[in-house]
Amino acid sequence: MPEATRVRKKRQVRIVYTQSWCKGCGICVGMCPARVYAAEEGTGKAIVAAPELCTDCGLCELWCPDYAISLERDSPEHDAAGSEAAR
Amino acid sequence: MLSTAELLKKYYLRDNLPHIWCPGCGIGPIAAALLRAIDEVGLDPDRVSQVNGIGCSGRVGVYVDMDVLKGTHGRALAFATGIKLYRPEQTVIAIMGDGDCGAIGGNHLIHAARRNVDVKAIVINNSIYGMTGGQVSPTTPFGGRASTAPYGSPERPFDLCKLAEGAGATFVARGTVYHIRQLQRLFRRALEHKGFAFVEVISQCPVYYGRYSGAANPAEMLRAQRDGAVTVAAAAKMTPDELEGKLVVGELVNKQEPEFVSEYLKLIQRSQAGETR
Amino acid sequence: MSKARLMQGNEALVEGAIAAGVRFFAGYPITPATEISELMAQRLPRVGGRFIQMEDEMGSMAAIIGAAVAGAKAMTASSGPGISLKQENIGFAVMAEIPCVVVDVMRGGPSTGLATLPAQMDVMQARWGPHGDHPAIALAPWSVAECFDVAVRAVNLAERFRTPVTILSDAEIAHMREVFAPPDTVEIVDRVRPTGPRSEYVPYRPDERGIPAMADFGSGYRWHPDSNVHDEHGVPAATNHVVADRLVRRLVSKVTDHVDEITQVAEEWLDDAEVVVFAFGSVARSASEAVDVARAEGIRAGLLRPISIWPFPDAVVDRVAARAKAILVAEANLGQLLGEVQRVNAGRATVAHFSRIDGLLPRPEQILARIRELASGALTPPSAPLSRQAGEGPGVRASQGASPC
Numbered sequence: 001m002p003e004a005t006r007v008r009k010k011r012q013v014r015i016v017y018t019q020s021w022c023k024g025c026g027i028c029v030g031m032c033p034a035r036v037y038a039a040e041e042g043t044g045k046a047i048v049a050a051p052e053l054c055t056d057c058g059l060c061e062l063w064c065p066d067y068a069i070s071l072e073r074d075s076p077e078h079d080a081a082g083s084e085a086a087r
Numbered sequence: 088m089l090s091t092a093e094l095l096k097k098y099y100l101r102d103n104l105p106h107i108w109c110p111g112c113g114i115g116p117i118a119a120a121l122l123r124a125i126d127e128v129g130l131d132p133d134r135v136s137q138v139n140g141i142g143c144s145g146r147v148g149v150y151v152d153m154d155v156l157k158g159t160h161g162r163a164l165a166f167a168t169g170i171k172l173y174r175p176e177q178t179v180i181a182i183m184g185d186g187d188c189g190a191i192g193g194n195h196l197i198h199a200a201r202r203n204v205d206v207k208a209i210v211i212n213n214s215i216y217g218m219t220g221g222q223v224s225p226t227t228p229f230g231g232r233a234s235t236a237p238y239g240s241p242e243r244p245f246d247l248c249k250l251a252e253g254a255g256a257t258f259v260a261r262g263t264v265y266h267i268r269q270l271q272r273l274f275r276r277a278l279e280h281k282g283f284a285f286v287e288v289i290s291q292c293p294v295y296y297g298r299y300s301g302a303a304n305p306a307e308m309l310r311a312q313r314d315g316a317v318t319v320a321a322a323a324k325m326t327p328d329e330l331e332g333k334l335v336v337g338e339l340v341n342k343q344e345p346e347f348v349s350e351y352l353k354l355i356q357r358s359q360a361g362e363t364r
Numbered sequence: 365m366s367k368a369r370l371m372q373g374n375e376a377l378v379e380g381a382i383a384a385g386v387r388f389f390a391g392y393p394i395t396p397a398t399e400i401s402e403l404m405a406q407r408l409p410r411v412g413g414r415f416i417q418m419e420d421e422m423g424s425m426a427a428i429i430g431a432a433v434a435g436a437k438a439m440t441a442s443s444g445p446g447i448s449l450k451q452e453n454i455g456f457a458v459m460a461e462i463p464c465v466v467v468d469v470m471r472g473g474p475s476t477g478l479a480t481l482p483a484q485m486d487v488m489q490a491r492w493g494p495h496g497d498h499p500a501i502a503l504a505p506w507s508v509a510e511c512f513d514v515a516v517r518a519v520n521l522a523e524r525f526r527t528p529v530t531i532l533s534d535a536e537i538a539h540m541r542e543v544f545a546p547p548d549t550v551e552i553v554d555r556v557r558p559t560g561p562r563s564e565y566v567p568y569r570p571d572e573r574g575i576p577a578m579a580d581f582g583s584g585y586r587w588h589p590d591s592n593v594h595d596e597h598g599v600p601a602a603t604n605h606v607v608a609d610r611l612v613r614r615l616v617s618k619v620t621d622h623v624d625e626i627t628q629v630a631e632e633w634l635d636d637a638e639v640v641v642f643a644f645g646s647v648a649r650s651a652s653e654a655v656d657v658a659r660a661e662g663i664r665a666g667l668l669r670p671i672s673i674w675p676f677p678d679a680v681v682d683r684v685a686a687r688a689k690a691i692l693v694a695e696a697n698l699g700q701l702l703g704e705v706q707r708v709n710a711g712r713a714t715v716a717h718f719s720r721i722d723g724l725l726p727r728p729e730q731i732l733a734r735i736r737e738l739a740s741g742a743l744t745p746p747s748a749p750l751s752r753q754a755g756e757g758p759g760v761r762a763s764q765g766a767s768p769c
Contacts, residue, residue, distance in 0.1 A: 016090075016092060020105075021104075021105045023109070023110035023111075024110055025110035025111030025112075025293070025304075025305045025306075026111070026304050026305060026306055027111060027305050027306050027309060029306070030304065030305075030306025030307070031306050031309060031310075059267070061090065061091050062116060062119070062120070062267040062268065063116055063264070063267060063309070064091075064115070064116070065108060065110065065111055065112050065113065065114075065115040065116060065305075066105060066106070066108075066110075066115060067091050067094075067095060067104070067105075067106075067115060067119070069091060070090045070091035070092040070093075070095075071090055071091070072090055072092070073090070103599060132586070133582060133583075133584045133586070134582065136434070136581045136582060138430070141591075148588060149588070149599065149600065152586055153586050154433075154581040154582065154585075154586050154587060154588075155588045156429075156430065156433055156460075156581070156588075156589050157588060157589065157590045157591055157592070158426065158429065158453075158456055158460075158589075158591055159422075159426070159452050159453055159456050159591055161422075162422060162423065162426040162453065165418060165422070165423040165424075165426035165427050165430070166426045166427070166429060166430035166433075167430060168416070168418075168423075168427050168430065169388070169390065169416075169426065169427035169428060169429065169430025169431040169432075169433075169434070169438075170430040170431065170433065170434045170581060171430075172388070172414045172416060172427070172431065173387075173388050173414055173430070173431040173434040173435065173436045174434040174435065174580075174581065174582050176582065177434070177581065177582050194419050194420055194423070195419065195423055195426075198418075198419040198423070351409075351414065351416075354409055355409040355412060358406075358409035358410045359409070359410055359412075
């Protein structure tokens with residue numbers, strides 16, 4: 001059982017962040033349990049300050065009011081769809 | 088579960104984005120949860136007919152690649168009833184705000200519930216009229232401030248779920264933006280329910296309700312949703328005093344009763360066979 | 365042709381609507397329109413249609429709009445107080461270009477008024493009821509047979525122009541019974557639906573007729589009927605002032621550009637008429653008799669009876685104004701079509717007014733008396749106080765048991 005948990009936490013997740021859509025509400029900054037996000041000086045918009053700390057809880061993507069965060073996981077199809085859609 | 092990028096590609100009208108909702112508004116995530124639920128159930132988007140009310144909550148359809156009727160204030164459930172009765176094969180979803188559904192639309196809410204018409208009523212409850220600048224709504228708490236309640240509201244608010252239940256709704260659920268995964272599950276259950284399905288979503292309006300209520304920021308409003316919520320199971324063991332100020336979240340009512348459109352289709356057969364009852 | 369039988373006006377209207385393809389009706393009880401709801405409740409399921417009595421008048425108007433968007437030919441029926449309640453949603457149908465028919469069986473007003481008695485006081489409401497700039501199409505029957513024909517025409521015009529169409533009936537027409545044999549077939553007009561691929565459908569781009577093709581919800585075109593001012597894709601266009609101007613002008617002109625096609629009038633003795641009575645609906649029944657008697661007395665009287673009230677039949681009235689000596693506008697209101705006639709007349713003929721608002725039908729001899737005055741040149745100036753105009757009848761002061769007049 002501990003083996004399965006470790007595998008899940010090690011799954012690749014890529015944070016695809018579209019800053020132009022961010023309105024600086026601070027939800028990801030204030031709510032991310034791993035403190036991945038920080039507020040940019042001046043604009044107040046989010047920046048992905050520490051992506052390596054991400055535990056893939058998935059909540060930033062679901063909570064972001066502006067659809068600015070997309071979490072791409074594991075498979076090549078996911079990566080392709082993510083990078084295309086983020087444009 | 089679809090990522091945001093996949094969701095946008097599959098269900099949204101990209102040219103109409105980015106949306107106009109305020110920083111921190113809960114409507115975006117609620118719409119996404121609904122679309123994820125639709126995706127999970129496997130509904131063909133052509134088989135979905137959406138009706139939107141007036142207000143911020145009524146703006147969901149502008150961004151979504153489906154048939155959407157954006158009608159007059161408060162009448163979403165009446166439009167929806169007409170669509171469903173004429174085209175029963177459609178899954179009809181009405182998205183409304185607390186004012187649209189609970190104030191001007193109150194009569195249509197109770198009758199849609201009474202009829203048990205198979206329409207999904209999603210009420211995005213941010214306890215304020217946001218689009219018009221922050222007026223008091225039927226769900227603003229007693230004493231809560233708003234632009235038309237500058238001394239604090241002297242009125243008790245509705246418990247919209249109790250109202251829907253009292254009017255006979257056969258599926259009643261409450262979710263919050265904070266409990267976003269549970270919300271998606273509740274939406275799925277509502278979509279699968281055969282009969283009137285009412286889902287109230289506690290949402291945050293940081294720019295108006297948040298400022299009037301003294302909330303510091305949107306994240307704090309999400310935490311307030313978390314702290315104010317109790318599950319159905321936990322609530323069952325709490326006293327009325329303990330429940331004071333709390334919101335029960337989850338599935339509150341789920342029962343099967345004759346659904347209006349199905350009954351009408353049977354009536355058509357009876358009338359054509361020459362029967363009068 | 366079906367067998368002729370004694371039929372009520374409201375019943376003939378229902379038969380006409382169903383013959384024209386109406387398969388969805390939502391209503392609410394109100395005198396003198398209730399029979400329409402009752403008959404639709406009986407008749408529609410038998411032809412596979414849907415009936416619902418909604419919880420209020422706003423709901424019934426909304427339900428027919430929802431059904432129309434789902435592809436139905438849809439109708440509702442009410443009277444003054446209910447028509448007032450429906451105005452916001454009628455305006456929505458105008459803005460989103462939703463075909464539907466609204467029957468107003470007029471009764472005495474204002475407010476609860478004379479619930480069981482006829483009047484013609486909703487004429488201007490049928491034109492300007494909803495707020496905003498908008499066109500209006502309204503038809504008025506004067507007989508049981510015409511209730512059938514007007515119902516068919518109203519449904520067809522709604523489909524043709526993608527706009528709500530009003531039928532102005534009244535308590536007298538609705539409840540009178542005449543022998544009528546409904547025809548077996550009628551002309552049917554269907555809205556134009558898109559046929560091409562989804563990617564090419566622009567929901568509010570007008571075609572060569574000035575009217576966009578309308579897709580049914582559920583047919584795969586995924587469009588957004590919207591109550592806001594919107595662009596051709598149905599996206600709200602609050603900051604696009606060019607779009608806002610263009611849309612509202614098109615909503616109006618798509619009807620006003622086709623007045624000739626919509627105009628429908630009936631004429632009696634008009635060719636050489638010196639005194640023309642302008643009347644519609646139940647008042648025209650008395651006016652017609654009055655004109656016949658006047659002719660027998662040697663007066664060159666005639667009757668111009670609009671069946672299409674809105675858009676107002678300017679061209680026809682203009683021709684009459686150019687030739688006649690006098691036009692007597694006879695209405696069961698204090699002067700709603702009077703102003704329209706005066707406008708078109710532009711000072712040529714003498715325009716006089718006859719009104720009766722006590723809930724009783726004007727008697728032919730009341731209208732005849734005015735015709736005689738106008739023929740002899742003894743005119744009541746149009747500016748005379750309304751309360752002193754001839755033709756009110758004894759009902760004005762009597763509160764009950766009014767003596768027959």
